[in-house]
Amino acid sequence: DSGVTQTPKHLITATGQRVTLRCSPRSEDLSVYWYQQSLDQGLQFLIHYYNGEERAKGNILERFSAQQFPDLHSELNLSSLELGDSALYFCASSRDWNSYEQYFGPGTRLTVT
Amino acid sequence: GEDVEQSLFLSVREGDSSVINCTYTDSSSTYLYWYKQEPGAGLQLLTYIFSNMDMKQDQRLTVLLNKKDKHLSLRIADTQTGDSAIYFCAERRYGGATNKLIFGTGTLLAVQP
Numbered sequence: 001d002s003g004v005t006q007t008p009k010h011l012i013t014a015t016g017q018r019v020t021l022r023c024s025p026r027s028e029d030l031s032v033y034w035y036q037q038s039l040d041q042g043l044q045f046l047i048h049y050y051n052g053e054e055r056a057k058g059n060i061l062e063r064f065s066a067q068q069f070p071d072l073h074s075e076l077n078l079s080s081l082e083l084g085d086s087a088l089y090f091c092a093s094s095r096d097w098n099s100y101e102q103y104f105g106p107g108t109r110l111t112v113t
Numbered sequence: 114g115e116d117v118e119q120s121l122f123l124s125v126r127e128g129d130s131s132v133i134n135c136t137y138t139d140s141s142s143t144y145l146y147w148y149k150q151e152p153g154a155g156l157q158l159l160t161y162i163f164s165n166m167d168m169k170q171d172q173r174l175t176v177l178l179n180k181k182d183k184h185l186s187l188r189i190a191d192t193q194t195g196d197s198a199i200y201f202c203a204e205r206r207y208g209g210a211t212n213k214l215i216f217g218t219g220t221l222l223a224v225q226p
Contacts, residue, residue: 002157002158033214035214043201043216043219044216045213048211056210056213090155094212098207098212100161100205100207102158102214104148104155105155106155
């Protein structure tokens with residue numbers, strides 16, 4: 001158990017809908033990272049937040065957004081969902097913005113039908 | 114590009130050694146990692162190596178790094194059925210505002226009893 005929690009574990013929704021995935025980092029970790037794991041794209045970095053501020057963006061679609069709240073939990077919002085958005089979404093956390101260790105949560109499996 | 118390459122599949126017999134290979138792209142990567150993903154589970158950080166090292170040993174795991182060829186390998190001694198999983202290598206991209214992991218395609222390790 002890494003100490004990173006993600007909810008929900010599974011999510012099934014229809015195309016065009018909007019969902020919110022939630023992540024709670026390890027205690028005292030200030031950084032949260034989001035990654036997407038899909039069959040065609042593999043595991044790819046989406047976005048990094050540090051202490052409430054966006055730090056870096058990766059291959060994140062404009063339909064997707066994220067935020068980190070004062071209590072350091074983070075939410076990933078996915079809107080206008082398409083079939084291709086079906087994937088496993090991982091959150092990771094680290095102590096600082098430049099920590100070399102990232103600890104991953106169990107993931108949220110999103111299925112878009 | 115950002116591709117980190119791994120062979121897709123490796124099959125070994127229980128008790129044998131497994132060697133999983135990875136070729137990464139960024140010669141300036143300071144840390145390289147091995148993560149394990151079991152079915153339906155998240156990503157578990159197995160081990161990592163700093164770029165000024167050639168080898169790191171951690172119990173049954175040995176990591177070898179060849180910086181000249183940008184080649185990383187993970188050797189698992191006395192492989193057990195519980196080692197069956199997908200193994201991802203990852204390189205750390207760090208600089209400016211960026212602190213992200215670039216993952217390989219994953220190698221499915223199947224351990225035959």
